[in-house]
Amino acid sequence: MALAEAVPADTFTSLAAKAEAARDSNRLDEASSFYRRALALRSSWKDGWWSLGTIYYDRDQYGEAVSAFRHLLEIDPKNGTGYAMLGLCEFELGQDALALHDIQIGLRLGLLTDDALRKVVLYHEGTLLLRQARFGSAQDALSLLASYGVREDQLALALGMAVLSITPQNLPTGSKERGIVLWAGRAETLGAQKDVDQGEKIYAGLVAEAPVFPNLHYAYGRYLLLAHQPDKAVAEFQQEIKNNPRHTHSYLYIAAIRYRLDSADGVKYAADAVRLDPALPFGHYVLGLLYADTHEYTKAIPELELAAKQMNRRPDIYYALGNAYARVGRDQDAIRAREMFRRLSAETDGKDGPNIYGDNPPVRIDAAGAQDKQRVANREDGNQRP
Amino acid sequence: MSLKSPASYMSRRRLLQSLMWSVPAFAGCRIPEMWAAGFLQDAAPSGHLFEVVPSTASGILWRHVNGRSSEYYLPETTGAGCAFLDYDNDGWMDVYLVNSGKCDFYDPNPLPRNALYHNNRDGTFTEVTNKAGVAGGGYGMGVAVGDYNADGFPDIYLTQYGRSVLYRNNGDGTFTDVTEKAGVSAPGWATSAVWFDYDNDGKLDLFVCRFADFDRSKNQFCGNTLTKERYYCLPRVYPPARSWLFHNNGDGTFRDVTSETGIGTVLGKAWGVVATDINNDGWMDLFVANDTVPNFLFLNHKGQFQEVALEAGVGYSPDGRARSGMGVDSADFDQDGWQDLFVANVDQEMYSLYRNNRDLTFDDMAGPLGIGRATRLMSGWGLKFFDYDNDGNLDLFIANGHPDDKVEAHVPNVTYREPLLLFHNVKNGLENVSSLAGPAFAGNFAARGLAIGDFDNDGAVDVLVTVNDGPPLLLRNAAAQGNHWLGVRLRGKRSNPDAIGARISWQAGDLKRSRLKVGGGSYLSSHDPREVLGIGQRTKIDRLDIQWPQPGGTTETFHDLPVDCYVTIVEGTGIR
Numbered sequence: 001m002a003l004a005e006a007v008p009a010d011t012f013t014s015l016a017a018k019a020e021a022a023r024d025s026n027r028l029d030e031a032s033s034f035y036r037r038a039l040a041l042r043s044s045w046k047d048g049w050w051s052l053g054t055i056y057y058d059r060d061q062y063g064e065a066v067s068a069f070r071h072l073l074e075i076d077p078k079n080g081t082g083y084a085m086l087g088l089c090e091f092e093l094g095q096d097a098l099a100l101h102d103i104q105i106g107l108r109l110g111l112l113t114d115d116a117l118r119k120v121v122l123y124h125e126g127t128l129l130l131r132q133a134r135f136g137s138a139q140d141a142l143s144l145l146a147s148y149g150v151r152e153d154q155l156a157l158a159l160g161m162a163v164l165s166i167t168p169q170n171l172p173t174g175s176k177e178r179g180i181v182l183w184a185g186r187a188e189t190l191g192a193q194k195d196v197d198q199g200e201k202i203y204a205g206l207v208a209e210a211p212v213f214p215n216l217h218y219a220y221g222r223y224l225l226l227a228h229q230p231d232k233a234v235a236e237f238q239q240e241i242k243n244n245p246r247h248t249h250s251y252l253y254i255a256a257i258r259y260r261l262d263s264a265d266g267v268k269y270a271a272d273a274v275r276l277d278p279a280l281p282f283g284h285y286v287l288g289l290l291y292a293d294t295h296e297y298t299k300a301i302p303e304l305e306l307a308a309k310q311m312n313r314r315p316d317i318y319y320a321l322g323n324a325y326a327r328v329g330r331d332q333d334a335i336r337a338r339e340m341f342r343r344l345s346a347e348t349d350g351k352d353g354p355n356i357y358g359d360n361p362p363v364r365i366d367a368a369g370a371q372d373k374q375r376v377a378n379r380e381d382g383n384q385r386p
Numbered sequence: 387m388s389l390k391s392p393a394s395y396m397s398r399r400r401l402l403q404s405l406m407w408s409v410p411a412f413a414g415c416r417i418p419e420m421w422a423a424g425f426l427q428d429a430a431p432s433g434h435l436f437e438v439v440p441s442t443a444s445g446i447l448w449r450h451v452n453g454r455s456s457e458y459y460l461p462e463t464t465g466a467g468c469a470f471l472d473y474d475n476d477g478w479m480d481v482y483l484v485n486s487g488k489c490d491f492y493d494p495n496p497l498p499r500n501a502l503y504h505n506n507r508d509g510t511f512t513e514v515t516n517k518a519g520v521a522g523g524g525y526g527m528g529v530a531v532g533d534y535n536a537d538g539f540p541d542i543y544l545t546q547y548g549r550s551v552l553y554r555n556n557g558d559g560t561f562t563d564v565t566e567k568a569g570v571s572a573p574g575w576a577t578s579a580v581w582f583d584y585d586n587d588g589k590l591d592l593f594v595c596r597f598a599d600f601d602r603s604k605n606q607f608c609g610n611t612l613t614k615e616r617y618y619c620l621p622r623v624y625p626p627a628r629s630w631l632f633h634n635n636g637d638g639t640f641r642d643v644t645s646e647t648g649i650g651t652v653l654g655k656a657w658g659v660v661a662t663d664i665n666n667d668g669w670m671d672l673f674v675a676n677d678t679v680p681n682f683l684f685l686n687h688k689g690q691f692q693e694v695a696l697e698a699g700v701g702y703s704p705d706g707r708a709r710s711g712m713g714v715d716s717a718d719f720d721q722d723g724w725q726d727l728f729v730a731n732v733d734q735e736m737y738s739l740y741r742n743n744r745d746l747t748f749d750d751m752a753g754p755l756g757i758g759r760a761t762r763l764m765s766g767w768g769l770k771f772f773d774y775d776n777d778g779n780l781d782l783f784i785a786n787g788h789p790d791d792k793v794e795a796h797v798p799n800v801t802y803r804e805p806l807l808l809f810h811n812v813k814n815g816l817e818n819v820s821s822l823a824g825p826a827f828a829g830n831f832a833a834r835g836l837a838i839g840d841f842d843n844d845g846a847v848d849v850l851v852t853v854n855d856g857p858p859l860l861l862r863n864a865a866a867q868g869n870h871w872l873g874v875r876l877r878g879k880r881s882n883p884d885a886i887g888a889r890i891s892w893q894a895g896d897l898k899r900s901r902l903k904v905g906g907g908s909y910l911s912s913h914d915p916r917e918v919l920g921i922g923q924r925t926k927i928d929r930l931d932i933q934w935p936q937p938g939g940t941t942e943t944f945h946d947l948p949v950d951c952y953v954t955i956v957e958g959t960g961i962r
Binding site: 115118148194196226227228229230259260261262263289292293295315316317318319320322323326327338341342345 | 612696697699702704705706707736747749750752753758759762763795796797798799800
């Protein structure tokens with residue numbers, strides 16, 4: 001009753017002060033009540049919506065939290081942290097697609113300088129990507145998290161799933177298989193934390209212990225490639241192919257590594273990849289590049305044209321096409337392709353697309369993967385050498 | 387007593403040198419081989435191709451200071467250059483070294499300064515910077531040497547971050563800063579420069595690379611936003627800028643022709659430049675290495691330039707990516723009569739050796755020739771094609787070092803300091819002989835500039851490498867012993883005085899070779915103007931043709947030349 005009597009006397013300012021005092025003294029029920037009343041008086045109060053949303057989040061009232069953060073974002077649409085929090089709430093509500101969408105908007109807009117929040121957001125992003133079987137993008141997010149020094153088995157397990165292309169739904173239940181996933185993730189964690197040699201030792205032990213575990217040699221090969229050991233990486237990819245002769249990406253990796261260094265040898269690997277998966281545009285691109293590098297321009301052109309049809313925003317494909325057309329005397333086609341190259345290059349100025357050197361493996365060559373990779377670079381440093 | 391025997395106060399070697407220097411030229415040779423042989427007695431044969439000349443032996447005690455700051459200003463990691471030049475025309479290569487200095491982000495006390503070292507003709511050098519008046523003072527980057535006023539003495543163009551300087555050689559061991567009068571200050575961040583005659587009027591013009599639009603106020607934070615760890619920015623974050631082309635008016639002044647010649651139609655982030663002739667039309671073209679934007683190939687159409695790098699296939703990597711081009715050079719490495727191109731990039735990008743297809747297009751041969759594998763994890767700056775063993779074939783020397791001093795913490799198997807690379811031109815391509823080349827090649831350096839020059843006049847071309855924030859590395863060539871050679875200095879009269887663009891062809895028995903005298907090449911550096919023509923074990927040169935550049939354009943032929951000595955050939959006058 002006393003409270004009711006006090007209402008007319010309560011101004012927004014006094015309610016806001018009471019709300020903050022209650023929040024700061026951890027009287028969250030009381031705080032949320034004051035926040036709601038204050039916001040009823042002034043719905044444009046950003047800090048109020050933020051605080052109310054975080055109180056709901058802390059109290060596992062995710063539906064209410066979603067509502068509060070949405071109010072916040074209506075009046076502050078550039079609030080990256082608000083989007084991230086919204087995504088975390090949606091994650092808890094099982095709204096995976098929405099959660100990933102909002103978390104990624106948040107990361108793109110930028111988070112407040114809060115290490116703990118950033119780590120939580122990255123972990124959830126990685127988990128959501130894993131659930132969607134977007135393993136390359138998941139690896140990007142989780143590796144970035146690992147690079148912050150996080151060494152937890154929860155993260156290692158997720159990273160292991162990402163590099164071995166296992167969704168959480170399909171995580172092996174047997175202790176040995178689960179252990180392999182975990183150790184692969186630990187190796188990746190070490191690699192992300194620049195302890196590359198130690199990670200390599202773990203991988204070497206793993207492949208000795210479980211030589212036919214699916215994707216393990218492939219994961220190790222990619223690890224070695226990022227450690228700039230292409231020859232050893234090729235050996236692992238070849239081993240993966242022995243285990244699984246239909247492992248398209250291993251063929252593709254070998255082909256990409258061979259490009260410019262031994263393109264003639266690379267052709268057969270790219271051709272195998274294309275044969276195994278004719279719908280994979282990156283395969284046609286790599287095969288086209290390899291043909292061009294071995295001066296087989298008439299063979300290169302149809303491969304590059306196929307790649308261009310499916311990846312028509314990639315300037316590099318038009319660059320290769322322009323050169324190939326020019327070499328066979330198709331001058332007008334060359335001019336058109338180069339014009340397209342110039343235009344697309346200008347549109348993507350300063351942004352690295354995926355390349356074939358292993359910075360962004362073929363497995364990640366999908367629209368989302370490419371964007372994620374770029375976003376990972378942008379949001380962190382904005383200026384990392386490739 | 388004045389009649390005291392010279393031998394009592396001069397070493398036997400120095401006495402011998404003095405005597406030899408004073409004797410009249412023999413059949414065009416100024417330095418008899420017997421002297422060179424005497425000189426070499428001092429150097430115990432090591433079996434190495436190149437031997438380090440320690441600073442205690444050379445007297446070159448200067449060192450580069452980069453002024454590295456917590457703000458990570460990009461120029462700090464990019465300098466500086468060096469030159470071999472004979473500033474006093476005594477027939478011996480002197481050394482010029484560029485240092486950092488005062489600018490808007492750096493003002494230490496005392497200031498580092500450039501250094502000019504006079505060659506004492508005995509393997510040692512004496513610093514003469516103050517007397518010569520070439521200390522610089524700004525934040526130095528590079529140096530280009532050329533006789534712009536055709537008085538027979540080489541002048542120095544010093545590129546700097548801020549404002550560049552033209553030092554006119556007074557001919558008496560001193561220089562005068564004539565920048566303002568000449569009109570070549572090139573404000574901004576100038577890097578490499580090259581003297582060449584773009585309009586074939588017989589005078590040396592000046593191309594100056596400009597790097598990005600950068601100054602202290604534009605410095606950006608690049609690093610980890612969480613840890614606040616900072617590192618040098620990838621140049622991508624800075625806007626590109628126009629380079630400069632200055633036309634030599636012939637009266638000590640220059641005119642900025644950047645716009646009217648087409649050079650200014652494109653914006654770049656230029657590090658290295660070489661003047662060459664890719665289509666053998668007698669007009670010198672320019673190949674410019676850009677960082678994070680496509681390289682430029684400026685094709686010269688009678689003084690008007692067209693940028694054709696994309697069409698030529700030298701602007702981007704083979705998969706269409708602009709790379710971080712730094713050092714460049716051009717040479718006909720495969721002796722097919724057409725100038726090829728080379729550009730060094732940063733790690734992961736591989737360097738490119740572009741073979742000229744004779745139709746204004748090039749093929750990147752780095753992969754098939756082994757350059758790609760050797761340079762995959764390297765970042766290259768100074769580099770030069772030259773015939774280190776005088777077998778008649780052009781070899782390749784590359785100085786490397788990553789621009790990011792923190793790269794080791796971030797990228798596996800890539801180091802900030804990197805080894806030198808030496809490739810020997812063999813029948814099937816370029817063979818990496820670095821592991822055989824000597825102790826210097828087992829070390830790692832933050833190398834930047836590289837100049838070639840025969841500082842001991844033994845016909846074996848030596849190498850000077852500058853190191854960012856460190857002492858330079860002087861390497862004496864010990865690889866050419868046993869092979870014969872002729873050193874040729876060209877002096878244009880109607881043609882430009884440095885004979886940039888001259889074609890030198892020589893025949894010794896079954897060996898026929900041809901070389902275009904290019905302008906510049908490498909990174910921030912300038913080279914011995916003499917061309918050393920190797921002939922292997924053959925003992926005489928049967929024929930030598932000099933095709934002078936326009937507007938001279940004549941071809942002069944000489945027969946039965948001596949070997950193992952240097953000659954000067956003056957256009958229209960013959961051997962001196």
